[in-house]
Amino acid sequence: MLGATAARVLKQLRHDRRSIALILVVPALLLAVVYYLYENETVPPGSPRTFDRVGLMMLAIFPFVVMFLVTSITMLRERTTGTLERLLTTPIHKADLLFGYGLAFSLMAALQAAVATAVAYFVFDLDIEGAGSLVILVAVINAVLGVALGLLCSAFARTEFQAVQFMPVVVVPQILLCGLFVAREEMAGWLEAISNALPLTYAVDALQETAANAEPTSDFWLDLTVVTGCVVVVLVLASLTLRRQSK
Numbered sequence: 387m388l389g390a391t392a393a394r395v396l397k398q399l400r401h402d403r404r405s406i407a408l409i410l411v412v413p414a415l416l417l418a419v420v421y422y423l424y425e426n427e428t429v430p431p432g433s434p435r436t437f438d439r440v441g442l443m444m445l446a447i448f449p450f451v452v453m454f455l456v457t458s459i460t461m462l463r464e465r466t467t468g469t470l471e472r473l474l475t476t477p478i479h480k481a482d483l484l485f486g487y488g489l490a491f492s493l494m495a496a497l498q499a500a501v502a503t504a505v506a507y508f509v510f511d512l513d514i515e516g517a518g519s520l521v522i523l524v525a526v527i528n529a530v531l532g533v534a535l536g537l538l539c540s541a542f543a544r545t546e547f548q549a550v551q552f553m554p555v556v557v558v559p560q561i562l563l564c565g566l567f568v569a570r571e572e573m574a575g576w577l578e579a580i581s582n583a584l585p586l587t588y589a590v591d592a593l594q595e596t597a598a599n600a601e602p603t604s605d606f607w608l609d610l611t612v613v614t615g616c617v618v619v620v621l622v623l624a625s626l627t628l629r630r631q632s633k
Contacts, residue, residue, distance in 0.1 A: 391486025392493070395460075399494065405456055409494050413448040413502040420444055421510045438513050441506055442597055443566050445521055446589045449498050449529035454557055457491050457536030458549040465540070484625040488533055495529030496522075516596030520606070524596065527613050528589040534620035541627040560586035565594075585616040 399405055424436045503522045506512040514521075535556055536549075543549040563573070563581040570581050581587050592609035596602070 389486070389489075391483055392490040395487055395490035396493065399490070405460070408452060409456060409498050410501050413452055413498060414505040416448055417441060417444055417502055417505055417510070434513070437510065439597070440566070441510065441512055442514060442521070442593050443564070443590055445499070445502055445506060445525045446528045446586070446593055447561055447564070447566070448502065449495060449525050450532040450586060450589070451553075451557055451561075452498070453491060453495050453529045453532035454536040454539075454553070455550070456494075457487070457533045458540045458543070458552065459546050461487065461537055461540035462543055462546045462549050466545070484537055484621055487537060488530065488621055491533040491536075492526070492530045495533060496526045499525035499529055514597040515600045516598075516602070517600075520596045520602055521593065524589055524592045524610065524613075527610060527617065528586070531585055531589070531613060531617050531620070534617045534624065538620050538624040538627065541624060560584045563587065564590040566590065585613050588612040 420441050421437055424440070427436055429435050499522050503518055503525060506521075507518055539552040539556060540549055543552065559580075563570070563577060563584060564586045565581070570578050570587070573581065588609040592606050592613070595606040595609065599606070
């Protein structure tokens with residue numbers, strides 16, 4: 387059942403060119419915008435470019451945001467068209483259904499992360515200590531986190547517009563507090579405490595560990611484990627909140 391659900395969602399996405407463009411093209415274009423923001427930056431010899439720091443973080447943030455939007459809206463369409471309700475009248479378990487959606491969008495997330503990371507390295511010469519494969523790994527897991535949160539939030543929305551309204555509540559605070567704008571240790575104590583409870587923080591920390599070390603560190607694997615655990619927990623919560631009947 388899980389594989390059949392994933393195959394059906396991927397088949398639908400194949401015919402949705404706008405969603406494919408949003409998933410595969412938009413993150414790379416936004417990364418280009420970030421690069422050209424700092425194109426004329428004067429960097430002392432031997433010092434890292436600002437793009438190497440900010441652009442690296444964007445490889446976690448852009449997939450997270452895009453997959454949250456695509457997943458939550460797609461799930462709402464499934465509900466409003468009656469597809470989801472018909473599926474839930476079959477013997478399929480809600481967890482199998484949700485994890486099937488998660489698997490399908492995770493495969494798209496892997497493609498998205500590979501494209502964005504390739505653009506960062508081969509077009510904009512991203513220069514960090516760690517391997518590109520580790521960057522892709524973090525980007526994929528973070529995109530899957532966006533998928534999981536999108537599935538969860540879609541359970542509480544009635545329309546696509548309501549699904550988008552969850553962004554200021556679920557997505558934006560994580561971006562503001564992940565350490566992109568201000569180092570977390572320089573934040574007010576209560577903001578740092580909130581930041582420590584948000585999964586995007588650990589994804590950004592994992593990328594910072596990759597940027598600073600040629601080999602993956604124990605902190606890197608710990609951060610990745612936290613994000614992966616959050617993905618599983620959110621998917622389970624999404625399956626528990628999935629309604630069998632639309633209202």
